[in-house]
Amino acid sequence: MPFREINSKMVEAQVIPGQRMYSQRGAMLAYRGEVSFTPSLTGGQGGVMGMIGRRVANEQTPLMTVEGSGTVMFGHGGHHIQVIGLTGETLYVEADRLLAFDGTLQQGTMFMGSQGGVMGMVRGQVTGQGLFTTTLKGHGSVAVMAHGGVIELPITPNRPVHVDPQAYVAHHGDVRNKLSTALGWRDMVGRGSGEAFQLELSGQGAVYVQASEEKL
Numbered sequence: 001m002p003f004r005e006i007n008s009k010m011v012e013a014q015v016i017p018g019q020r021m022y023s024q025r026g027a028m029l030a031y032r033g034e035v036s037f038t039p040s041l042t043g044g045q046g047g048v049m050g051m052i053g054r055r056v057a058n059e060q061t062p063l064m065t066v067e068g069s070g071t072v073m074f075g076h077g078g079h080h081i082q083v084i085g086l087t088g089e090t091l092y093v094e095a096d097r098l099l100a101f102d103g104t105l106q107q108g109t110m111f112m113g114s115q116g117g118v119m120g121m122v123r124g125q126v127t128g129q130g131l132f133t134t135t136l137k138g139h140g141s142v143a144v145m146a147h148g149g150v151i152e153l154p155i156t157p158n159r160p161v162h163v164d165p166q167a168y169v170a171h172h173g174d175v176r177n178k179l180s181t182a183l184g185w186r187d188m189v190g191r192g193s194g195e196a197f198q199l200e201l202s203g204q205g206a207v208y209v210q211a212s213e214e215k216l
Helices: 047-056 117-127
Strands: 003-007 010-015 021-024 028-040 063-074 080-093 098-102 106-111 132-146 150-155 161-163 168-181 197-210
Touching: 003 080, 010 028, 010 080, 010 098, 063 098, 080 150, 080 197, 132 168, 132 197, 150 161, 150 168
Parallel strands: none
Antiparallel strands: 003 010, 010 063, 021 063, 021 098, 028 063, 080 132, 080 168, 098 132, 106 132, 150 197, 161 197, 168 197
16 A cells, blocks of 8 residues: 655555555545544554553554545644655654554564664663654555655665664664764763764664654
8 A cells, every 4th residue: 555745744545445554643634535534442453462562662652544445645743754665674663753554564562672782772761762662564655754854874784874863763674773872071071063872773774864853
């Protein structure tokens, strides 16, 4: 169920009979055809157990199920939207950045310490993203929100990408991430660059970076 970008802040999705998708509640801007919007009491996939897991991980955001036949336009809060296509890999993204995603994708949560060890947990605290993040895996499309435009930076072996943690939006692929520090004596005396913490992503995949250091 691909998304078509209408402009930088609106996308259109084709709703096909027999298939469902999820979107943030209140994100529907307009639609054509016979389409229904139902609050998802479980906040997505996985039933009650999935809902409990997301609540425990603080990765729950109000979602609605979109079904029927037609086209729907989505947007939310005037945020910029980036459409990400998945071909079997896993996307790592905060739940509150999800605008809409294919119902065929497998939804889950991941402990930050399992990808980046202790520094992964530290990263969650430093960036304010918490100790867990949402995962979506499979073949399909995801529309995520960001401040300002978004750029996709490829991550290739032996060429890690360093990102300001506040500008990080999401990543996918076989990627390791860790928080690195650049604290030195200049920072101690107030003459540092102001870039004390950086997120290093290495492996094979891509990272999405927004044009702002502001969270949603």
